[in-house]
Amino acid sequence: MEQGGNDIAKKMGIVALLLFGVYVLCMYWYIFHGGDGTIPQALKGTVADPAMFMSERELYLSGEYSKIRNFLFFVATPFEWLVYLVILLMGLSRYFEKVSTAQTKWKLVQNAAYLFLLSIVLYVVLYPIEYYRFYLSKSYGISTQGFSSWMRDGVIDFWVNFGMTFLIVSVLYWLIRKSTKRWWLFAWLLTIPFTIFVMFIQPVVIDPLYNDFYPLKNKELETKILTLAEQAQIPAEHVYEVNMAEKTNALNAYVTGVGSNSRIVLWDTTLNRLSDNEILFIMAHEMGHYVEKHIYFGIAGYLLLTLIGLWLTSKCMKWLITRYGHILKIIKISDIHSLPLFLLITSILLFASSPLSNYISRYQETRADQYAISLMGDQASAVTAFQKLTKSGLSEVNPQLLVKWFRYTHPPMLERIYKVAEKEGQKKEAPIKEEQKK
Template sequence: MVKKYGITALLLFGVYVFVMYVYIFHSNSGGIPESLKGTVADPHVFMSEHELYLSEEYSKIKNFLFFVATPFEWLVYLFILITGLSQAFESWIPMKNKSAILQNAVYLFLLSLFIFIVLFPLDYYSYFLSKSYGISTQIFTSWMRDNVIGFWISFGTTLVIVTVLYWLINKNPKKWWINAGLLMIPFSIFLMFIQPVVIDPLYNDFYPLTNKELETKILTLAEQANIPANHVYEVIMTEKTNALNAYVTGIGSNSRIVLWDTTLNRLSESEILFIMAHEMGHYVEKHIYFGIAGYILTTILGLWLTAKLMPWIIARFGRGLKIKRINAIHSLPLFFLITSFLLFASSPLSNYISRYQETRADEYALQLVADPSAAVSTFQELTKAGLNEVNPPLLVKWFRYSHPTMLERIINVANETRTKE
């Protein structure tokens, strides 16, 4: 039975990898329509031949890795179950009579460490790839430090969630998902509140923007948009990446407007103001609150589906998966597998909603700063800095792009400009 499950999973994974390889490396999807060749949307206009070559190569490898990594993770979860490793991790707990959170901590540490080690080569290759193509500037020790910090943050938050989750499953095996979903609301809001002041500074150093003249102009834009902001923060990213970014993070009194120093160093003032106006568009359009509401709804729906699927899978395949009952901690890899699959399957919808919100933010930025040329040059610089595809293949766009493609964003600027004229 175990051998059959393992061979079937490997064959399916092999077929999937082959299909995705052919689609990404040998299909004719993507490219620039003939009508747009030679325009500001054409990468041949604003990128050198070398940049174009690197962008095409890097994008294909990066996209292929994305589509392989998540199903490979499912394979790891399946391996942990069918080989009995999950049961072994549970049996190795030395504190059988201690509190549930201590027992869960030992099990989760063993599980997390095993997954971290197995997936490390893939993570390292992604880092190596980014460094080879000039996106990452981070030295290995710094990258490893970020990985270790991420491991412990993930471990801590997951431990709280898992302990509460299995307590709820023990109390009510059929209705646990309702209470779990409701408890995720305050927990998620709490994490969003503390992220800018507790979590983010563990990875990077944040300072008030040193260019006070630029800060004044950004805060003037914020005042025009009726956004209560007193400071703009600069984060030192030069030692980690050549990519560009700016964002608004946190909620309530802990919300922050943040600019990467790479953005400050590479973009002109008008381009930076456009980016800031874009971020303000998210605030004005209340996207963060729609995002919280959407997250809560999808979390509850996902937990409901997981609560339906887990008992069915255990009843049908429990013997082969070495799972005795749903409320045993060794069933956790199955929970992770199901939720990971649901997240992957729902990503086209969540990305579509995100792209709509990003389009709205672009439109708002154009109204606020009224500088379409700055918008176009910003999109061009973002493409060059990240070696991004201007018009990726359809599946890549559906599953990977939370922002509109650069082709769409530049076309939208042109359309907005024509509408005003």
């Protein structure tokens, strides 16, 4: 029986590899040959046309860089699924549990040992992809981070994720052992306070592990931002900046945290390369999210998707273990070595739901843009801010449909620039190209 299960596992593994290979070829054709994201004729020569504010070299690098990143995204996610499947089919997960349980009788220590072994394997197997992403970003001038600094962030990531995963998995499998039928509901109920807690501590505990945060040095700009926040009836006392220039050339600003730990944060790259009015527009955009309560809608949407996802995961795990448990080397769902199956199913569900969640996010971003224009009344600064954001990150302004569905939480820059320019009836023809275009 054991030998028969191993033979089927080998066949299943081979079929999975073949399907993955076919998928990779299909995605390669789609990304590199299935459409070039050309600018609609009606938008050529407008402020939204990247040819009007990017040099020929920047346009070339943007197209090349975007295609590689998009291909990597669509390949890396299913590759991770394949890794989970292989770990199960080879019996590695069950072996890790045997090793961990042989060392101690303490359940929490067993969980920690099992998770450490699994995490190390995943880190090693997925490391080449993560390193290539780093190398790619460096090659195209986006990242300024040294290898040692990147590795340091990777090690921090490993231990932060390990700690949070250990807490979640220990509670999760305790619930499964207590109630094999309703564990998904109890897990979801605990997700609510846990999500809020993580959002509360993120700005003051987790984020400072990676970068230094300090009050905005430019007090004149801080006064302008706080005045803008007062106009929007947003309680804010401080604006923070973060030292990102040593890691990236990209620009960003955001609002993070909840309650008393909420923060307005500006990257120093943004402060160094945007004008005050452009920064104020970005801040007004972030304030739009606050005013329209997008963070709370986001939490509600996340919790709803989590509820559906956990319920579907429980049904899928039960069915798969009943039907293919002998092949996947899983005896019962309450054994921690079923974790790769849990991760596999949840990852697939998360990927499948991303077009919907991204669509909602894009709608909210559009609303925030509209709010910022209404608050600032300065569409010219909005246009130039978006143009500089595009240039700094070599962003793809008009992605292919699947790329937009699965990757874009913000509207493509082509849409954002044209809409904010159109909002107040700004002349759509672009000004003379920048000096670098000459």
